[in-house]
Amino acid sequence: MPGVSLRIDDNEVDASPGESVMQAAVRVGVKVPGLCQMDGVSVVGACRLCMVEVAGTPRPRPACATPVAEAMDVHTDTEQLREHRKVLLEMLFAEGQHVCAVCVANGACELQTLAAQVGVDHANFTPPPSRLTMDLSHPRFGYDPSRCVLCTRCVRACAEVEGAFTWGVAGRGREAHLVADLGRPWGEAESCTSCGKCVSVCPTGAMFEKGTSVGQRRVKRALVSTLTSRRERESAREVLK
Amino acid sequence: MSNGVDLFDLSQKEREAQAAYRRHVLCCGSTACLSGGAQATQDAIEAEIKERGLEQDVRVVATGCMGLCSRGPLVKVRTRGEDDVLYADVDADAGRRIVDEHVADGQPVADGQLSLQHPFFARQERVVLENMGEIDPNRIEEYIARGGYRALRDAVTTMTPAGVIEVVQRSGLRGRGGGGYPAGTKWGLLAKAQSDHKTVIANGDEGDPGAYMDRTVMEDDPHRVLEGMALAAYATGAKHGYIYVRAEYPVAVRRLEQAIRQAKRHKLLGKGLFGTEFEFNVEIRIGAGAFVCGEETALMASIMGQRGTPVLRPPYPTERGLWGEPSMINNVETLANVPTILRRGAEWFASIGTDTSRGTKVFALAGKLENTGLIEVPMGITLREIVEEIGGGVAGGKAFKAAQTGGPSGGCIPIKHIDTSMDYDSLLALGSIMGSGGLIVMDEDVAMPEVARFFMRFCMDESCGKCLPCRAGTFEMYELLDAICEGRATAANLARLETLCDVVRTDSLCGLGQTAPNPVLSTLHYFRDEYEARVVPDTVAAAVAADAGGASAHERSA
Numbered sequence: 001m002p003g004v005s006l007r008i009d010d011n012e013v014d015a016s017p018g019e020s021v022m023q024a025a026v027r028v029g030v031k032v033p034g035l036c037q038m039d040g041v042s043v044v045g046a047c048r049l050c051m052v053e054v055a056g057t058p059r060p061r062p063a064c065a066t067p068v069a070e071a072m073d074v075h076t077d078t079e080q081l082r083e084h085r086k087v088l089l090e091m092l093f094a095e096g097q098h099v100c101a102v103c104v105a106n107g108a109c110e111l112q113t114l115a116a117q118v119g120v121d122h123a124n125f126t127p128p129p130s131r132l133t134m135d136l137s138h139p140r141f142g143y144d145p146s147r148c149v150l151c152t153r154c155v156r157a158c159a160e161v162e163g164a165f166t167w168g169v170a171g172r173g174r175e176a177h178l179v180a181d182l183g184r185p186w187g188e189a190e191s192c193t194s195c196g197k198c199v200s201v202c203p204t205g206a207m208f209e210k211g212t213s214v215g216q217r218r219v220k221r222a223l224v225s226t227l228t229s230r231r232e233r234e235s236a237r238e239v240l241k
Numbered sequence: 242m243s244n245g246v247d248l249f250d251l252s253q254k255e256r257e258a259q260a261a262y263r264r265h266v267l268c269c270g271s272t273a274c275l276s277g278g279a280q281a282t283q284d285a286i287e288a289e290i291k292e293r294g295l296e297q298d299v300r301v302v303a304t305g306c307m308g309l310c311s312r313g314p315l316v317k318v319r320t321r322g323e324d325d326v327l328y329a330d331v332d333a334d335a336g337r338r339i340v341d342e343h344v345a346d347g348q349p350v351a352d353g354q355l356s357l358q359h360p361f362f363a364r365q366e367r368v369v370l371e372n373m374g375e376i377d378p379n380r381i382e383e384y385i386a387r388g389g390y391r392a393l394r395d396a397v398t399t400m401t402p403a404g405v406i407e408v409v410q411r412s413g414l415r416g417r418g419g420g421g422y423p424a425g426t427k428w429g430l431l432a433k434a435q436s437d438h439k440t441v442i443a444n445g446d447e448g449d450p451g452a453y454m455d456r457t458v459m460e461d462d463p464h465r466v467l468e469g470m471a472l473a474a475y476a477t478g479a480k481h482g483y484i485y486v487r488a489e490y491p492v493a494v495r496r497l498e499q500a501i502r503q504a505k506r507h508k509l510l511g512k513g514l515f516g517t518e519f520e521f522n523v524e525i526r527i528g529a530g531a532f533v534c535g536e537e538t539a540l541m542a543s544i545m546g547q548r549g550t551p552v553l554r555p556p557y558p559t560e561r562g563l564w565g566e567p568s569m570i571n572n573v574e575t576l577a578n579v580p581t582i583l584r585r586g587a588e589w590f591a592s593i594g595t596d597t598s599r600g601t602k603v604f605a606l607a608g609k610l611e612n613t614g615l616i617e618v619p620m621g622i623t624l625r626e627i628v629e630e631i632g633g634g635v636a637g638g639k640a641f642k643a644a645q646t647g648g649p650s651g652g653c654i655p656i657k658h659i660d661t662s663m664d665y666d667s668l669l670a671l672g673s674i675m676g677s678g679g680l681i682v683m684d685e686d687v688a689m690p691e692v693a694r695f696f697m698r699f700c701m702d703e704s705c706g707k708c709l710p711c712r713a714g715t716f717e718m719y720e721l722l723d724a725i726c727e728g729r730a731t732a733a734n735l736a737r738l739e740t741l742c743d744v745v746r747t748d749s750l751c752g753l754g755q756t757a758p759n760p761v762l763s764t765l766h767y768f769r770d771e772y773e774a775r776v777v778p779d780t781v782a783a784a785v786a787a788d789a790g791g792a793s794a795h796e797r798s799a
């Protein structure tokens with residue numbers, strides 16, 4: 001298939017059809033911020049942090065879900081985009097309880113890294129405390145909804161890579177939260193294989209291994225994407241045989 | 242019944258049967274009148290007619306909505322060779338009196354009469370609602386007697402699918418679900434898609450607060466929806482249809498189920514229709530009553546048994562819809578226009594309305610007016626005509642302040658624009674939208690920040706929580722609006738509200754979030770002084786905070 005060439009932040013980029021703007025951008029050293037996107041699982045375009053401007057379209061589009069096209073002219077870092085990203089991150093901090101000093105993921109948290117990148121150091125708004133409680137019923141893992149950013153990486157990794165379909169989302173709006181097996185305590189979810197993929201993909205400290213304390217959560221973030229790319233290579237080899 | 246001749250027979254028989262009665266007492270049996278006691282009224286009328294032995298001569302029918310819901314229960318007396326007489330606020334006693342004096346003795350009762358020449362009725366133009374208040378929605382015969390299913394028969398037996406699309410395209414019909422997308426164009430997209438499993442979906446979710454246009458059409462003229470869907474299916478090559486109705490509309494569900502059974506029995510749905518290869522079946526899907534499930538991708542997820550949350554478009558449903566197959570979603574009112582367009586022609590339809598907004602629009606007229614109810618008006622009518630003539634002016638002699646269209650996705654139109662034409666483009670230019678047909682009139686006593694707070698609360702409660710800007714943004718905007726309304730907000734809070742409006746509108750995933758700031762933006766645009774008057778100057782706020790011994794209560798460190 002012939003490639004396409006496009007411009008991303010004034011860099012000429014060659015890309016293959018079907019690639020996303022976000023994937024193409026990485027190759028010219030442009031890292032578009034994002035939380036819900038993750039290699040190896042499907043794209044949902046829900047966190048809206050990776051919004052970019054595409055010349056000729058009326059409103060910004062999520063880079064993770066926008067396929068490259070010939071002669072596309074993309075800007076990922078305009079003043080408006082920067083300002084909006086900052087507000088979006090502030091919203092994330094405001095809706096949860098993200099207190100780095102007492103978090104297992106301190107120092108290895110994607111939200112923390114993004115906040116530093118985008119320049120968010122405080123929340124403008126104090127919400128009432130969450131009514132959701134921690135789930136510590138699983139023998140090895142725990143889930144703290146107040147640190148969850150609802151990126152649903154875990155939901156997708158569990159369904160698409162492990163094939164267990166343990167995780168889902170329940171409740172709407174601010175009440176939205178993860179549930180195991182349609183609302184059981186995690187420890188009683190029969191579909192869970194305890195594979196830990198959900199924990200490995202979590203960008204914050206919402207999912208953690210028990211027994212880790214402040215700053216000790218160090219996950220194999222690439223576990224899922226490594227698995228899927230290996231599977232792809234294997235099935236390609238099968239086809240050649 | 243398998244062909245058009247039989248359809249005509251049935252229509253003829255029904256008309257003859259109706260003509261045998263000298264008088265008809267049409268009792269509005271629609272939801273609004275029923276909640277005002279219409280059942281007791283009808284029972285009293287029937288008992289009185291029986292008592293006087295008039296059953297052979299007089300037919301009593303429970304019809305659909307007559308429109309002037311604020312004056313219900315409504316009763317219309319129709320006599321051969323005379324003008325119809327309409328009575329308002331008819332309780333059981335008044336009903337008996339109507340039988341004693343008017344039905345039995347031919348002397349119309351003086352009290353409670355409403356002139357059918359009143360602008361409320363005279364200024365309307367009924368296309369979608371043409372059978373409302375005329376037929377018993379429980380009987381397919383009455384729909385057929387008024388020309389129902391003839392458009393479908395003629396289309397299937399004499400027109401090509403492309404020919405049907407061409408008529409819809411030429412009529413200029415645009416989607417009535419809010420977006421205003423040209424119906425013919427959408428039908429063309431589905432027709433072009435290659436698949437044996439195409440579906441058409443009627444969107445009867447109707448989540449806008451105060452709106453009941455689609456409910457009324459589904460309850461009171463269900464066959465019109467089925468015929469519109471069947472025409473869409475014939476034109477696009479779909480064999481299957483779904484009607485998505487919220488569970489809060491049990492009467493609509495019952496009437497549609499019954500209508501589907503009747504249509505199947507008369508071979509108007511099913512296989513081999515009108516002696517051709519054409520086949521079409523319809524099923525009902527009941528939603529749990531979430532506003533977001535009216536959004537087309539969330540609606541499809543809900544039909545498939547999944548959580549009703551929107552997904553990214555493209556791909557659009559006409560490429561990848563239900564179960565990955567091409568699907569098309571139209572609003573109930575959009576589809577309900579189609580049988581009449583095919584029966585009366587594209588030119589006739591296009592002659593109503595304005596250049597870019599053809600035809601009529603049904604509005605649920607509500608708020609501080611003398612007359613409220615369900616109205617259908619030609620597009621291009623002015624807001625003033627609706628408020629002053631149809632609505633009879635603002636109730637209690639108060640002054641008009643603004644009208645809200647488009648519900649939680651729309652905006653307000655202030656007095657200085659009361660002469661605006663009611664069409665898609667004019668409303669958009671004023672910062673509102675046509676929306677699905679909610680129209681709420683507010684008088685001088687209404688505080689606009691409170692209106693904005695009301696709608697934001699709705700959006701916050703109805704946000705599905707999938708995308709961040711809508712989930713967290715509607716919540717923070719609601720809190721800020723609440724602070725403004727209660728006099729707790731500072732000028733900085735107001736600035737923050739405007740920033741959030743911009744972010745939520747620009748960055749949200751679906752139409753719910755993208756339009757949620759509209760009521761705020763529109764009231765800020767026209768009534769900014771009301772916001773500023775309630776805001777505490779920042780210097781005062783800082784002093785109060787310093788007194789309390791800390792930074793502003795609205796902040797904390799991360």
Ligand SMILES: Cc1cc2nc3c(=O)[nH]c(=O)nc-3n(C[C@H](O)[C@H](O)[C@H](O)COP(=O)(O)O)c2cc1C
Pocket residue numbers: 415416417418419420421422444445446447448449532533534535536537538570571572573575576677751752753
């Ligand atoms: C939050 C949200 C709610 C919606 N609710 C409805 C609804 O209740 N009824 C409807 O017909 N369309 C609704 N829509 C619009 C639909 O997504 C879709 O555009 C429409 O049904 C298409 O039909 P039309 O082209 O005939 O207007 C909604 C859209 C959004 C974003």
